[in-house]
Amino acid sequence: xxxxxxxxxxxxxxxxxxxxxxxxxxxxxxxxxxxxxxxxxxxxxxxxxxxxxxxxxxxxxxxxxxxxxxxxxxxxxxxxxxxxxxxxxxxxxxxxxxxxxxxxxxxxxxxxxxxxxxxxxxxxxxxxxxxxxxxxxxxxxxxxxxxxxxxxxxxxxxxxxxxxxxxxxxxxxxxxxxxxxxxxxxxxxxxxxxxxxxxxxxxxxxxxxxxxxxxxxxxxxxxxxxxxxxxxxxxxxxxxxxxxxxxxxxxxxxxxxxxxxxxxxxxxxxxxxxxxxxxxxxxxxxxxxxxxxxxxxxxxxxxxxxxxxxxxxxxxxxxxxxxxxxxxxxxxxxxxxxxxxxxxxxxxxxxxxxxxxxxxxxxxxxxxxxxxxxxxxxxxxxxxxxxxxxxxxxxxxxxxxxxxxxxxxxxxxxxxxxxxxxxxxxxxxxxxxxxxxxxxxxxxxxxxxxxxxxxxxxxxxxxxxxxxxxxxxxxxxxxxxxxxxxxxxxxxxxxxxxxxxxxxxxxxxxxxxxxxxxxxxxxxxxxxxxxxxxxxxxxxxxxxxxxxxxxxxxxxxxxxxxxxxxxxxxxxxxxxxxxxxxxxxxxxxxxxxxxxxxxxxxxxxxxxxxxxxxxxxxxxxxxxxxxxxxxxxxxxxxxxxxxxxxxxxxxxxxxxxxxxxxxxxxxxxxxxxxxxxxxxxxxxxxxxxxxxxxxxxxxxxxxxxxxxxxxxxxxxxxxxxxxxxxxxxxxxxxxxxxxxxxxxxxxxxxxxxxxxxxxxxxxxxxxxxxxxxxxxxxxxxxxxxxxxxxxxxxxxxxxxxxxxxxxxxxxxxxxxxxxxxxxxxxxxxxxxxxxxxxxxxxxxxxxxx
Numbered sequence: 001x002x003x004x005x006x007x008x009x010x011x012x013x014x015x016x017x018x019x020x021x022x023x024x025x026x027x028x029x030x031x032x033x034x035x036x037x038x039x040x041x042x043x044x045x046x047x048x049x050x051x052x053x054x055x056x057x058x059x060x061x062x063x064x065x066x067x068x069x070x071x072x073x074x075x076x077x078x079x080x081x082x083x084x085x086x087x088x089x090x091x092x093x094x095x096x097x098x099x100x101x102x103x104x105x106x107x108x109x110x111x112x113x114x115x116x117x118x119x120x121x122x123x124x125x126x127x128x129x130x131x132x133x134x135x136x137x138x139x140x141x142x143x144x145x146x147x148x149x150x151x152x153x154x155x156x157x158x159x160x161x162x163x164x165x166x167x168x169x170x171x172x173x174x175x176x177x178x179x180x181x182x183x184x185x186x187x188x189x190x191x192x193x194x195x196x197x198x199x200x201x202x203x204x205x206x207x208x209x210x211x212x213x214x215x216x217x218x219x220x221x222x223x224x225x226x227x228x229x230x231x232x233x234x235x236x237x238x239x240x241x242x243x244x245x246x247x248x249x250x251x252x253x254x255x256x257x258x259x260x261x262x263x264x265x266x267x268x269x270x271x272x273x274x275x276x277x278x279x280x281x282x283x284x285x286x287x288x289x290x291x292x293x294x295x296x297x298x299x300x301x302x303x304x305x306x307x308x309x310x311x312x313x314x315x316x317x318x319x320x321x322x323x324x325x326x327x328x329x330x331x332x333x334x335x336x337x338x339x340x341x342x343x344x345x346x347x348x349x350x351x352x353x354x355x356x357x358x359x360x361x362x363x364x365x366x367x368x369x370x371x372x373x374x375x376x377x378x379x380x381x382x383x384x385x386x387x388x389x390x391x392x393x394x395x396x397x398x399x400x401x402x403x404x405x406x407x408x409x410x411x412x413x414x415x416x417x418x419x420x421x422x423x424x425x426x427x428x429x430x431x432x433x434x435x436x437x438x439x440x441x442x443x444x445x446x447x448x449x450x451x452x453x454x455x456x457x458x459x460x461x462x463x464x465x466x467x468x469x470x471x472x473x474x475x476x477x478x479x480x481x482x483x484x485x486x487x488x489x490x491x492x493x494x495x496x497x498x499x500x501x502x503x504x505x506x507x508x509x510x511x512x513x514x515x516x517x518x519x520x521x522x523x524x525x526x527x528x529x530x531x532x533x534x535x536x537x538x539x540x541x542x543x544x545x546x547x548x549x550x551x552x553x554x555x556x557x558x559x560x561x562x563x564x565x566x567x568x569x570x571x572x573x574x575x576x577x578x579x580x581x582x583x584x585x586x587x588x589x590x591x592x593x594x595x596x597x598x599x600x601x602x603x604x605x606x607x608x609x610x611x612x613x614x615x616x617x618x619x620x621x622x623x624x625x626x627x628x629x630x631x632x633x634x635x636x637x638x639x640x641x642x643x644x645x646x647x648x649x650x651x652x653x654x655x656x657x658x659x660x661x662x663x664x665x666x667x668x669x670x671x672x673x674x675x676x677x678x679x680x681x682x683x684x685x686x687x688x689x690x691x692x693x694x695x696x697x698x699x700x701x702x703x704x705x706x707x708x709x710x711x712x713x714x715x716x717x718x719x720x721x722x723x724x725x726x727x728x729x730x731x732x733x734x735x736x737x738x739x740x741x742x743x744x745x746x747x748x749x750x751x752x753x754x755x756x757x758x759x760x761x762x763x764x765x766x767x768x769x770x771x772x773x774x775x776x777x778x779x780x781x782x783x784x785x786x787x788x789x790x791x792x793x794x795x796x797x798x799x800x801x802x803x804x805x806x807x808x809x810x811x812x813x814x815x816x817x818x819x820x821x822x823x824x825x826x827x828x829x830x831x832x833x834x835x836x837x838x839x840x841x842x843x844x845x846x847x848x849x
Contacts, residue, residue: 022080025125054086057128062084122429130154130201137157153176165427173254185216191219244270250276256282300464305384306384307444319378340366391444400432460491465499477492516543516545574804580800610828653704653708660753720735
């Protein structure tokens with residue numbers, strides 16, 4: 001199938017013949033218009049707005065080709081040529097340039113039925129715009145023609161299914177976005193605004209930024225706005241107004257210098273200060289923004305910039321550029337003439353012709369000295385896109401060199417064949433380009449991954465506004481992707497200029513971080529970064545900043561006051577050092593001391609009638625048992641141990657049974673003595689002699705001892721850490737083990753006490769010489785009342801208070817028995833000794849009338 005262009009395009013370009021031709025598309029003019037010819041043919045574009053930087057990029061490609069031709073080791077005996085075209089910043093013109101290169105500048109070429117054919121160039125370097133590159137690459141990929149871009153960053157171009165022959169020497173926006181997120185995390189900026197240009201570059205960057213931001217969870221967008229291409233004042237006013245009202249102090253801009261110029265005009269009008277700008281690579285080095293009117297606002301800008309490089313010999317090459325007077329009418333030299341006119345502010349005029357309206361304009365002679373001009377064109381201190389152009393040309397040259405080094409019989413293609421220069425197919429160049437790996441003189445490695453992307457590395461730039469109102473752009477770090485796919489950010493923060501009074505990085509958060517001990521609670525209808533900080537509830541903690549939830553402490557732990565870590569729960573028991581424990585201990589020791597004093601008093605006056613009345617041996621035994629009762633209460637104070645839990649109830653039960661048994665026997669003796677004093681009752685005392693009294697007390701006490709031993713053997717009391725009473729502390733208590741055993745122990749004491757009370761109550765009206773029954777009645781009444789009140793109080797008292805109730809009951813009942821039984825006798829012994837005689841006691845026994 002034979003195809004050809006219907007007409008030849010009239011495009012601005014520069015050409016050099018060679019054995020192998022490389023193509024290039026550069027934006028050398030900013031704008032274009034179409035000539036006004038009233039013909040049926042398509043109009044040719046007229047480009048204007050000369051761009052020195054774009055022209056320098058094209059000349060860098062020409063220099064690289066010239067340098068390779070002079071290199072005896074790279075492509076020896078092969079001369080490279082080039083065809084470089086000006087896109088004029090228009091997609092249509094880039095399209096025409098691509099078609100011209102793939103079609104042989106209008107010459108017919110052969111296509112087969114599947115639309116495959118061999119174009120005249122072996123590779124294209126360009127374009128500068130992602131949108132134009134996407135369109136051009138989609139065309140040249142039909143021929144499998146390799147295209148190496150030095151400035152197109154759209155991540156969509158990494159799609160090998162759509163762009164199988166596309167490569168680039170600049171990292172994609174996917175890496176640029178990840179690099180920016182790394183910077184945001186470095187300074188804890190979680191609340192940012194995003195501005196994008198209205199084309200593929202901006203839209204894809206925004207999509208990637210939102211996706212990666214959501215995945216990383218490192219922040220939220222305060223706003224996302226699209227900058228208009230034209231100077232739409234109303235739209236720009238709306239966007240800047242949003243920026244001014246927003247609480248975000250960081251704004252990221254994926255746009256071109258032309259977008260920024262329009263935006264900054266409105267920023268200056270509305271005086272929007274206090275913003276930290278983050279620039280994408282498209283405008284991070286744009287000198288057009290370094291003006292005294294913009295820099296008060298843009299100073300301190302952090303930008304992602306293309307890796308800077310050095311190209312030795314480029315300056316000397318650029319200085320050789322000059323218009324050739326013999327070929328001024330040549331189309332190939334048209335761009336050089338435009339450059340000359342722009343740089344020297346003059347105009348070329350053909351001999352014998354006057355240009356109407358330009359008679360006063362200085363004419364170009366072609367003999368002007370370029371070296372004497374101070375121009376941005378010769379400032380090679382910041383070569384960034386040019387360095388990428390240089391690497392792109394060398395990548396194509398190395399691919400071609402590797403292709404030509406192939407040894408027949410060991411080649412990579414079908415039948416282990418090799419490609420030849422005469423029958424070279426573009427897809428064969430793609431194969432070798434994919435495997436290119438070399439190092440530039442500047443020390444940078446050049447290779448491509450499976451998607452055609454270069455090794456990702458960027459410089460981090462910072463804009464500083466100097467006192468002389470000039471701008472300095474400093475390299476303050478670099479960001480690169482390691483082999484492990486981890487983004488490595490290196491920043492020299494001391495070199496960064498911050499355009500704020502504090503000279504420190506600004507704070508840009510929707511809500512301040514939640515400190516440990518609190519959790520984040522999202523605000524309804526607002527982004528994730530906007531939240532309230534709520535304190536963790538009791539028993540829960542958060543030990544890191546911005547925790548989304550509080551975690552419960554283990555069972556034996558509880559949250560501290562700050563709720564930021566768990567601490568062991570405090571052990572609660574009736575302690576000797578707390579006021580309640582001290583009071584009960586003092587009462588116990590006082591009771592013991594009082595018993596000792598009474599015992600000593602009775603011992604000293606043991607021969608007196610008051611002491612000898614009603615069996616003094618039982619009185620001494622009661623005092624000894626009461627002393628044990630007072631002392632056994634101490635076993636209920638202090639941290640429960642196994643032995644204290646077992647011994648406390650045994651000591652309590654046996655001591656009280658011994659005491660009540662003595663009181664019971666004493667009451668029975670009183671009744672027996674009274675009965676024996678009546679006629680015919682003399683035989684009553686033979687059953688209540690001293691031996692019988694001791695035996696009865698011993699027998700009744702042994703019953704309680706048997707109950708205690710059975711209880712201890714079957715189900716012994718033991719210490720237990722109870723977590724049910726309180727959440728924040730552990731109650732250490734003695735569990736009784738067997739409720740039945742504990743009930744029998746108390747029940748037996750109660751049975752003896754009630755029996756004693758009943759017998760004493762019956763004997764309360766006996767003659768005065770037997771009036772000890774009244775004291776026994778009162779003492780047992782107090783004892784029963786205390787222990788009847790003890791039961792509900794004990795059941796309803798948690799933890800240590802149950803022990804305190806039991807100790808209080810022991811002490812109360814013991815003091816009641818001690819005072820009721822021995823108080824009156826001590827009174828007589830100490831204060832009424834005249835009544836401590838046998839005669840006095842017998843006189844008190846006179847029957848009442």
